[in-house]
Amino acid sequence: xxxxxxxxxxxxxxxxxxxxxxxxxxxxxxxxxxxxxxxxxxxxxxxxxxxxxxxxxxxxxxxxxxxxxxxxxxxxxxxxxxxxxxxxxxxxxxxxxxxxxxxxxxxxxxxxxxxxxxxxxxxxxxxxxxxxxxxxxxxxxxxxxxxxxxxxxxxxxxxxxxxxxxxxxxxxxxxxxxxxxxxxxxxxxxxxxxxxxxxxxxxxxxxxxxxxxxxxxxxxxxxxxxxxxxxxxxxxxxxxxxxxxx
Numbered sequence: 001x002x003x004x005x006x007x008x009x010x011x012x013x014x015x016x017x018x019x020x021x022x023x024x025x026x027x028x029x030x031x032x033x034x035x036x037x038x039x040x041x042x043x044x045x046x047x048x049x050x051x052x053x054x055x056x057x058x059x060x061x062x063x064x065x066x067x068x069x070x071x072x073x074x075x076x077x078x079x080x081x082x083x084x085x086x087x088x089x090x091x092x093x094x095x096x097x098x099x100x101x102x103x104x105x106x107x108x109x110x111x112x113x114x115x116x117x118x119x120x121x122x123x124x125x126x127x128x129x130x131x132x133x134x135x136x137x138x139x140x141x142x143x144x145x146x147x148x149x150x151x152x153x154x155x156x157x158x159x160x161x162x163x164x165x166x167x168x169x170x171x172x173x174x175x176x177x178x179x180x181x182x183x184x185x186x187x188x189x190x191x192x193x194x195x196x197x198x199x200x201x202x203x204x205x206x207x208x209x210x211x212x213x214x215x216x217x218x219x220x221x222x223x224x225x226x227x228x229x230x231x232x233x234x235x236x237x238x239x240x241x242x243x244x245x246x
Contacts, residue, residue, distance in 0.1 A: 007235045015231040019224040026220035033213035040210070042066060043140075051138050054102075054109075061141055061185055069141045071109065071187065073100040077130035080163035081110075081156075081174060083145065093117040095145075096127060096197065097169065097186065099178060100137070107181045110144070110174060111137065112188040114197025127163065128196050139189040145169045 046066040054071035061067065075098055082094040095115050099108040116127070145168070155166045156177040164177070175182045191199040 005235045007231070011231070011235075015227055019227045022220045022224035022227065026217040026224070029213045029217035029220060032208075033210040033217070036208075036210040036213065039064060046140055054141070057141055058107075058109075058183055066140050066142055068139065068190075069187065070136070070138050071100070071102065072134060072136045073102040073109065074134055075100055075111070075130045076108070076178075077132075078162055079178060080127060081169065082163050082165045083169050084165050084167050094165070096163075097174075098130065099174075099180075099182070100135075100187070107183050108175075108178060109183045110171065110186045112139075112142075112186050114189065114195065114199040116197060137187060137189060139187045141185050142188050144171050144186050 042064070043066050046068050049068045051068045051070035054069040057067045057069060077098065079099055081097040083097065084094055093116055096113040097110050098113060100111050101108055154170075154173050154176075156164050156173050159165070166173075171182050171184070171186075189195075189197075189199055
């Protein structure tokens with residue numbers, strides 16, 4: 001019969017520690033998936049909620065919440081920023097942002113007008129004119145798009161004319177470029193069938209949606225099982241082979 005060799009104490013400790021670490025990582029990934037599922041539900045609920053006055057959440061928006069707000073102001077229509085080739089469109093295109101000046105406020109609110117598909121060449125899409133004078137807007141008050149390493153530094157500072165194009169939208173760079181402070185989030189306008197912009201604002205998890213967290217959790221749990229299986233195989237005592245007497 002196949003038996004078991006007595007393992008060294010350090011091998012037991014190493015196997016248990018490795019398996020426990022992998023299990024802990026798997027549980028953490030499941031917790032992250034559940035957290036992001038809650039964010040998705042909150043985002044969906046906010047999209048159909050009654051708007052609240054912008055002043056309630058302007059400077060200190062609630063954490064992990066996406067209030068739908070109503071705000072009035074005047075577009076700075078000659079200061080448009082284009083986020084080049086957002087991930088949600090395989091054909092290429094730009095997400096258009098424009099600052100909104102609120103009455104008696106030094107801060108500017110950056111408004112996400114929506115997405116314009118690419119034209120099939122290197123030229124940006126033609127931007128429709130913005131309303132003149134006071135406008136009343138409704139939309140979700142969202143965290144700005146994520147930023148990354150932008151080779152060459154601040155791309156906005158090197159451009160002399162608007163609209164300015166960037167591959168990352170850094171609110172600090174935009175504020176510096178405008179010479180005025182910005183509110184900490186952006187206003188993603190409600191969908192409007194009459195607008196030329198596409199405003200299907202899906203919650204952006206960058207590269208880590210809930211399903212990917214669950215896939216990583218399965219991977220970590222598999223590693224834990226593999227450690228225990230390998231430990232058992234290495235310490236299994238094999239029956240010696242029989243040799244025929246001559």
